[in-house]
Amino acid sequence: MLEQTLNSLSGFLPETVLIVSMVVCIILDLILRKKSAVVSVAGIIGIAVSGYFAWLQLGAKSILFSGMVVVDPYSVFFKLLIGLSTIFVIIFAMFSKEMKESTHKNEYVYLMTAMTLGAYLMASSVNMLMMYLSLETVSLSSYVLAGYTKKIKRSSESAMKYIIYGAASSGIMIYGISLLYGFTGTLNIYETSIFLSRLNPASEPVLIISLIMILAGFGYKISSVPFHFWTPDVYEGAPIPVTGFLAVTSSAAGFSVLIRFITNSFLAGNLVQNGQYVVIPGVNWKEIMIVLSVASMILGNFTAVWQSSVKRMLAYSSIAQGGYIMLGLTVANQQGVAAMLIYLMAYLFMNLGAFFVLILIANKLDTDELIGMKGLGYKAPVICVGMGVFMFALSGVPTTAGFIGKFYLFTALIESKLVWLALVGLMNAVVSLFFYIKVLKYMFLMKPEEGNTQKLKFGAGAYIVMFALVIPTMVFGIYFTPLVRLAEYSISMFGFR
Amino acid sequence: MEIGLTHYLVLGAILFGLGLFAMISRRNAILVLMGIELILNAANINLVAFSRYNGLGVDGQVVSIFVIILAVAEAAIALGIVLNLYNNFATVDIDEANTMKD
Numbered sequence: 001m002l003e004q005t006l007n008s009l010s011g012f013l014p015e016t017v018l019i020v021s022m023v024v025c026i027i028l029d030l031i032l033r034k035k036s037a038v039v040s041v042a043g044i045i046g047i048a049v050s051g052y053f054a055w056l057q058l059g060a061k062s063i064l065f066s067g068m069v070v071v072d073p074y075s076v077f078f079k080l081l082i083g084l085s086t087i088f089v090i091i092f093a094m095f096s097k098e099m100k101e102s103t104h105k106n107e108y109v110y111l112m113t114a115m116t117l118g119a120y121l122m123a124s125s126v127n128m129l130m131m132y133l134s135l136e137t138v139s140l141s142s143y144v145l146a147g148y149t150k151k152i153k154r155s156s157e158s159a160m161k162y163i164i165y166g167a168a169s170s171g172i173m174i175y176g177i178s179l180l181y182g183f184t185g186t187l188n189i190y191e192t193s194i195f196l197s198r199l200n201p202a203s204e205p206v207l208i209i210s211l212i213m214i215l216a217g218f219g220y221k222i223s224s225v226p227f228h229f230w231t232p233d234v235y236e237g238a239p240i241p242v243t244g245f246l247a248v249t250s251s252a253a254g255f256s257v258l259i260r261f262i263t264n265s266f267l268a269g270n271l272v273q274n275g276q277y278v279v280i281p282g283v284n285w286k287e288i289m290i291v292l293s294v295a296s297m298i299l300g301n302f303t304a305v306w307q308s309s310v311k312r313m314l315a316y317s318s319i320a321q322g323g324y325i326m327l328g329l330t331v332a333n334q335q336g337v338a339a340m341l342i343y344l345m346a347y348l349f350m351n352l353g354a355f356f357v358l359i360l361i362a363n364k365l366d367t368d369e370l371i372g373m374k375g376l377g378y379k380a381p382v383i384c385v386g387m388g389v390f391m392f393a394l395s396g397v398p399t400t401a402g403f404i405g406k407f408y409l410f411t412a413l414i415e416s417k418l419v420w421l422a423l424v425g426l427m428n429a430v431v432s433l434f435f436y437i438k439v440l441k442y443m444f445l446m447k448p449e450e451g452n453t454q455k456l457k458f459g460a461g462a463y464i465v466m467f468a469l470v471i472p473t474m475v476f477g478i479y480f481t482p483l484v485r486l487a488e489y490s491i492s493m494f495g496f497r
Numbered sequence: 498m499e500i501g502l503t504h505y506l507v508l509g510a511i512l513f514g515l516g517l518f519a520m521i522s523r524r525n526a527i528l529v530l531m532g533i534e535l536i537l538n539a540a541n542i543n544l545v546a547f548s549r550y551n552g553l554g555v556d557g558q559v560v561s562i563f564v565i566i567l568a569v570a571e572a573a574i575a576l577g578i579v580l581n582l583y584n585n586f587a588t589v590d591i592d593e594a595n596t597m598k599d
Contacts, residue, residue, distance in 0.1 A: 129560050136567050143574055147581060156581045157594050163575050164529055164591065168520055171536035174564055175513055178540045178557075182506075182547035187556055235599045 001066070008064035011057070011071045014050040014079060015120055018417035019129035021046020022113040029106045036421040039106035040094050043089050043113050051083035051362035054120075061494055067188050069124040070494040077341060077490035078256040080122035083350050085249045086116045091465055092241040092356055097363040099239055102149045112245065115141040126264070128177045128187045128214075128496065131257050132170070135217060138250055139166045145245070146238040158237025165230035169220035176213025179206055189265040196266065196280050209285050211266065215288070218261070221254030222322045225295040235315030240362060243311065247318045252344050256326060259337055260493060262289075262329065275334040289329045290421065296323030296426040305435045310358060311368040313435060314351075317394060320432060321347060327409050327425055331416040334491050339412045341487035343405030346476055350393035350402055353469035360466075364456050370439065375448025377440075380456040384443045386466045391436040393473045396429045408484070505546035512539035526579045526589045530572065537568045 009016070021043060027038050058076045069075075093099045093108055118137030125131045147159025181187055183206050184195040196207070201355060221229035235243045266283050279286060300320025307313040325347070328340035358368060360383055365372050377384040393400035406429060413422040476483055519532030526551050541561040548557030579589055586594040 129563060133563060133567070136571070138572055140574055143578065147578055150581050151585075153585045154596055156585045157576070157596060159578045160526060160582045160591065160594065163571075163578055164520075164526070164533075167530070167533045167571050167575065169535070171516070171533050171540070174540040175509075175536060177560075178543035178547065181553075181557060181560070182551065184541060185547075185551060185553050187560065191513075217533065236597050 004066060011060070011064045012064050012069075013437050014054040014057070014119055017046060017050040017053055018113055020418065021050070022110045022117070025106070025110040025113060025491045029057050029110070033105075033194070035100065035105050037094060040090055043109035044090055046113060047083050047087050047090075047116055047305045049121075050116075051080055053176065053461060054083065060110070061492075063126075063494060068127045068130045069121060070126050071124065071351065072492065072494040073490045074122075074260070074493045075124035075256070077486065079120050081252055081345060081348060082116060082123065082249055085252065085352060086112055086119075088348075088352050088356075088465075088469070089241050089245045092244055092352075092359055093239075095356075095462060095465070096239060096241050096359050098149055098152075099241060102239075103151065104148065106146060108145060108241075111141045111145050114477045115145075115249070118252065119249060119256075122253040123256040123260075126189050126260070128181070128189065128261075132174055132177060132217070132259065135221065135254075135257065136170060136172075136277070138221075138253060139170065142166075142242070142246060142250060145242045146234055148242060149239050152237075153276065154237035155239065156237075161230050161237075165227075168218060169216045169227055172213050173217025176210040176216070179210040179304045180214070183207065183210070189261060193267045195203070196214075196283075199282075200279075204282070204475070211283060211285065214261070214289070215258075215292075218258040219292065220253055222251045222326075223319050224292050224322050225299050225319065228296070228299070228319050229394065230300060231319055232312050232315045233320035233478050235318070236309060236312045240304075240311065240355055240368075243314075244352050247314070247355070248348050248351050251318065251322060254349070255340065257345060259329065259340065263332070263337065264493065276336075277332045279332055286330055287331050289326055293323045293326035293330060294421070294424055296320060297425065298323075301428045301431045301435075305431070308370050310370060310373070310439060311479070313370075313439075314354060314358070314373065317432065317435070318351065320428065321351070321394070323428075324409060324425060325405065327413060329482045330421060331412050331418060333412070333416065335415065336409075336412040336489050338484075338487045339405070339408035341490055342408050342480075342483060344407040345483055345487070346393070346401035346473075349472045350390050350400070353386065353390040353466070354394065356469060357383055357390065360458060361460055367456045370442050373439065373442045374445070375453075377444035378448055378453065380458070382463065383456075383466065384440075384460065385442065388440050388471050389470050389473055391439055395433040395436040397433075399474070399477045401473045401480070403477055404480045404483075428460040470478065501544055502550040505542055505550075509539045509542040509546070512536075512542065524590050525593050526582065526591050529578075529591065530575050534568060535573070537564055540564060 024044050025039050030070035057071050061069050061072045115138050118134045143163040145323035146162045147156050149155045184192045223231040263277050297320050300316045304313050304316035325340050325343050328336040396402045396406040410422045506525035516532045516535030520529050523529050544561045
């Protein structure tokens with residue numbers, strides 16, 4: 001037991017680095033006693049080093065801590081994605097005026113490092129207890145971060161709403177886990193699958209009930225309908241860097257644990273035949289996924305059309321994007337999961353980019369309303385062109401990364417004879433184009449108000465960070481082979497071929 | 498009559514239902530949080546009862562200890578957030594503290 005734990009530590013290096021860097025950040029914050037970029041830089045370096053160690057693990061497959069977490073290419077892919085997006089979010093926070101003006105010093109750095117640790121564990125846990133714990137690790141820090149600017153009314157309100165919905169759905173999730181544990185007698189997802197495949201037929205109602213209850217916990221993390229109620233208010237009230245974190249990192253982590261849970265536990269004895277997951281009869285989660293994904297796409301896209309705040313519009317858009325990503329699970333094969341990974345990587349750059357431009361605009365204008373962006377294209381042309389790229393990418397226009405993501409998802413659907421679902425997705429993409437273009441309409445086709453045509457100036461750093469997001473968004477739209485290779489390599493999970 | 502697994506499961510289900518009801522019907526943030534505690538404890542009862550009566554070792558009991566710890570952490574953070582909400586809005590009613598609308 002002890003020996004195994006000690007042996008596991010070498011595979012646990014990325015997480016250990018994160019813990020150390022979190023402690024270092026806390027100590028630095030105590031020593032410096034004022035707002036300082038040093039702590040942020042220390043946090044970024046810590047996450048980058050842990051990402052490097054995660055990269056070194058690519059190709060390894062091992063099981064750590066008596067079947068609690070595993071190291072496999074799938075978890076490494078998500079660790080890289082999560083680490084990269086957290087680095088971007090910490091950089092965003094250094095730019096954001098909201099974060100600078102808050103009464104806190106540098107707490108957000110170690111809160112975000114702690115969330116990264118939780119998200120790493122979410123990507124690699126194979127035990128339901130570990131899944132629940134890591135999900136809560138991410139949640140507890142994000143409740144605090146949502147109310148980070150505590151003097152601002154809407155921030156404190158959003159934190160309140162977030163913790164109520166979050167605690168409720170994780171409570172429902174642990175109740176579902178307790179039912180599944182009682183039925184199968186194990187918490188390990190592979191043993192669950194072995195147990196379920198022995199049942200013939202496995203049409204126990206308790207299985208469906210517990211699956212739906214567990215999905216409540218995961219669905220809240222990825223803000224899927226019907227667990228999405230917190231999303232618009234929290235996104236609107238939280239500081240923009242935190243919103244970016246919730247939209248990208250935390251939802252990517254939610255997807256990682258959802259995919260692993262559902263494609264490992266509710267399968268017939270870990271069987272994968274020709275890349276197709278063999279779903280146990282009786283619990284057909286494919287249909288549940290179709291319902292969730294179609295509902296998310298339709299509600300997200302059609303509600304986003306009416307929003308006057310860009311931040312709130314992006315909240316509904318991220319519900320819809322979650323719906324698109326979930327399409328990859330409805331086909332229940334490895335091709336679909338690979339498409340999800342490709343989409344998540346594209347989603348990182350385009351969505352974080354949109355939030356970064358929003359931070360730059362909000363710094364200057366103190367608003368995230370559409371009305372405030374009238375004629376901004378004349379005042380800050382470069383930033384607005386960048387916003388244009390991100391908006392087109394989010395709606396899935398060709399030559400952007402968003403197109404590649406949608407292309408692979410829809411291809412997976414069509415090859416599995418789910419043409420109608422691909423058509424629903426395509427129709428939603430058309431609707432989404434309407435509200436994404438609306439932002440550009442306000443920026444470029446409307447004249448700025450009289451006497452307010454001064455050019456806005458941004459530092460060189462802002463442009464560098466923006467181009468660090470624009471360039472991958474464009475490049476992955478044209479040269480996407482490495483991304484696709486990595487995603488296809490990464491879908492091999494522990495226990496699978 | 499001997500007390501068996503079913504009794505504990507029924508107790509857990511009742512607690513879960515009460516917690517869900519408290520969450521939906523109460524407007525006071527503190528009472529909503531109490532509803533969430535009830536749900537977590539319902540899960541605890543289930544876990545302990547299953548591991549005791551189905552002869553599953555101590556797995557379920559270990560999980561329930563973790564759940565208790567998490568409930569404490571969650572309550573601490575939630576009370577901090579409620580306090581902050583009270584400072585800003587002078588109320589802990591979640592319907593009154595609602596400035597963001599569609």
